[in-house]
Amino acid sequence: MAKKSFFKRITLWRYLFLTLCFIVVIGNPFTNYYWDINFIQGWFQSIGIGNLWVVSPLEGLESILTAKFFYMPSLVGMVIPVTLAFLMGRVFCSWMCPIEFLSLLTDKILGFIPKWGKDLKYRKDLVRFAKYTLWFALVAELMITMIIGYPMFVWWSPPGLVGRETMFYVFYKHITIEAVIVVVVLLMNLITRRMFCRYFCPLGALLALIGKKRQLVIEYNASKCVGCKICDKRCPMGIKPSVGESQTVYCWNCAECVDACPTSALKFVWRDRGFITLPKGTKGESAV
Amino acid sequence: MKRERKTDRREFLKVTLGAFMGGALFSSCSLSDLKNPKTMVKSPIKTNILRPPGAVSEEHFAQKCIRCGRCGEVCPYHCIKYFDVKTGGVFSGTPYIDVMEKPCYLCMKCVYVCPTGSLVPCAKxxxxxxxxxxxxxxxxxxxxxxxxxxxxxxxxxxxxxxxxxxxxxxxxxxxxxxxxxxxxxxxxxxxxxxxxxxxxxxxxxxxxxxxxxxxxxxxxxxxxx
Known part of the structure; x- marks a missing residue:
């Protein structure tokens, strides 16, 4: 079957959205510092756009756990990301996270290398852990946080550090030692694609947990599948959409497999659980 | 002879372990009176190194703060700075004002952007x-x-x-x-x-x-x- 036309590819929109989010995070220290425009402040730990406040769920949760104190603006700020995760799963990770943007960028750059480009872009995983390592990461993170008594992920979260280091560079003209964490996370990608995101990201684990019964899933249609296994190769998370693993918690809805599938056996589906009902004729078939 | 050697080794282990733990956890924080009585983590807040206006008391500040950096970004005088791992240990990323470099001019912009209540809105x-x-x-x-x-x-x-x-x-x-x-x-x-x-x-x-x-x-x- 023919490849999908350029503008119909969902990944194209994902790349555009990732770039937009990255520009917002990188650009807002500049606007704040040089032009004193305070319309957007912060980064993905907490971003303020006008009067809209968004607080990252894990950071907010850690703050609540250690301070034992509920602060309403913080809780209200967590509503949007939690709802997003509840309905669509880990879309923050695949559609917004600056680390995913940088990983994708390295993948694309590797793809330009002649001869080995394609092998490097969709490289094989050298080291694999059990998928449920993700949950241990979340539990360990929360336990360490509560034992020490100070939130930990708030200062070592790689997506947050991307924003913080940019801000440090713009405001104070130096970069802190924590930038090493971002570099290490990106280098881990060379061993296994998205190694940190897959196995060790506590924020990803929390979002996956919230989105366990998400509405937006990639559905696998066995009758259309020809068994070419391209989707397994393309998946950055190392799961196998060809056996229906795209509906598990470990899928982050990045749509790489949807676009790669030559027979469109994989597609986005909005599950109907009575929460948001669709007209009867389109039930289960409304691709997003 | 053997006994002495044994105790020696034990003590050596104790000292090294203690030093390692201490080094890992506390040494990065500078000396100050302000410390958490339970975890013994010392706060880097000291003379002339202060929290931004409206801050809750120091024992709760680093627990509430999520290090989003919004207070520093809205500060029109750029006087709010942040600790890093070297200077602050687990307090890394929390804001401070070094009054010797730039004091606070009490414009009260930062208190209105704090999402976690570490800086509580208040009057000048x-x-x-x-x-x-x-x-x-x-x-x-x-x-x-x-x-x-x-x-x-x-x-x-x-x-x-x-x-x-x-x-x-x-x-x-x-x-x-x-x-x-x-x-x-x-x-x-x-x-x-x-x-x-x-x-x-x-x-x-x-x-x-x-x-x-x-x-x-x-x-x-x-x-x-």
């Missing part, structure tokens, strides 16, 4: 970042017999001059702790460090408040005077 007069302390041994006005000057700089620059800093009949400044916001403008502009015998010391410094007790401040009193 209610800010208690610390308390100014005058060193009378090197203050130019207090040592008028030696210097022959009546400087009054701190009195002039104080945003609540006549309330937080008053001047007695000999033109010597004194602090009214009840009303001092701890903004640090006085410490920043003190001229005592220009005298070579003071070794760059300022005659007025801001000390952080250990456990904050915001008294009932009579706003009317301040407005009157």
């Amino acid at each position: 007069e209610e800010v208690r970042m610390g308390v100014a302390v005058i060193n009378r041994q090197i203050c130019v006005s207090w040592q008028q017999d030696k210097t022959g000057l009546m400087c009054k700089t701190c009195f002039n620059v104080c945003p609540f001059s006549g309330v937080a800093i008053k001047i007695d009949h000999d033109f010597r400044p004194y602090i009214v702790e009840e009303y001092c916001t701890g903004c640090g403008i006085c410490a920043y502009s003190c001229i005592a460090d220009t005298y070579p015998e003071n070794n760059g010391k300022k005659a007025i410094v801001i000390q952080p408040i250990k456990w904050k007790k915001i008294k009932e401040i009579k706003l009317e009193d301040i407005k009157k005077s």
Whole structure:
């Protein structure tokens, strides 16, 4: 079957959205510092756009756990990301996270290398852990946080550090030692694609947990599948959409497999659980 | 012989383990009186290194703060800075104001963007970042017999001059702790460090408040005077 036309590819929109989010995070220290425009402040730990406040769920949760104190603006700020995760799963990770943007960028750059480009872009995983390592990461993170008594992920979260280091560079003209964490996370990608995101990201684990019964899933249609296994190769998370693993918690809805599938056996589906009902004729078939 | 060796090794292990743990957890934090009694993590807040205005008391600050950096981004004077792992340990990413580099001018923009309640919105007069302390041994006005000057700089620059800093009949400044916001403008502009015998010391410094007790401040009193 023919490849999908350029503008119909969902990944194209994902790349555009990732770039937009990255520009917002990188650009807002500049606007704040040089032009004193305070319309957007912060980064993905907490971003303020006008009067809209968004607080990252894990950071907010850690703050609540250690301070034992509920602060309403913080809780209200967590509503949007939690709802997003509840309905669509880990879309923050695949559609917004600056680390995913940088990983994708390295993948694309590797793809330009002649001869080995394609092998490097969709490289094989050298080291694999059990998928449920993700949950241990979340539990360990929360336990360490509560034992020490100070939130930990708030200062070592790689997506947050991307924003913080940019801000440090713009405001104070130096970069802190924590930038090493971002570099290490990106280098881990060379061993296994998205190694940190897959196995060790506590924020990803929390979002996956919230989105366990998400509405937006990639559905696998066995009758259309020809068994070419391209989707397994393309998946950055190392799961196998060809056996229906795209509906598990470990899928982050990045749509790489949807676009790669030559027979469109994989597609986005909005599950109907009575929460948001669709007209009867389109039930289960409304691709997003 | 054997016994001695055994105890030696045990002690050695104890010491190395202790040193390692201590090094890993606490050494990165600078010395200060402020520490969490349970985990013994010391706060990097000390003289002239203060939290931004409206901050909750230091024992809860780093627990509530999620290090989003919004306070620093809205600060129009760029006086809010952040600790990193070297200077702050687990306090890395929390904001501070070094009044010796740039004091707080109490524009109160930061308190309205804090998403976690680490900085609580309050009026200018209610800010208690610390308390100014005058060193009378090197203050130019207090040592008028030696210097022959009546400087009054701190009195002039104080945003609540006549309330937080008053001047007695000999033109010597004194602090009214009840009303001092701890903004640090006085410490920043003190001229005592220009005298070579003071070794760059300022005659007025801001000390952080250990456990904050915001008294009932009579706003009317301040407005009157």
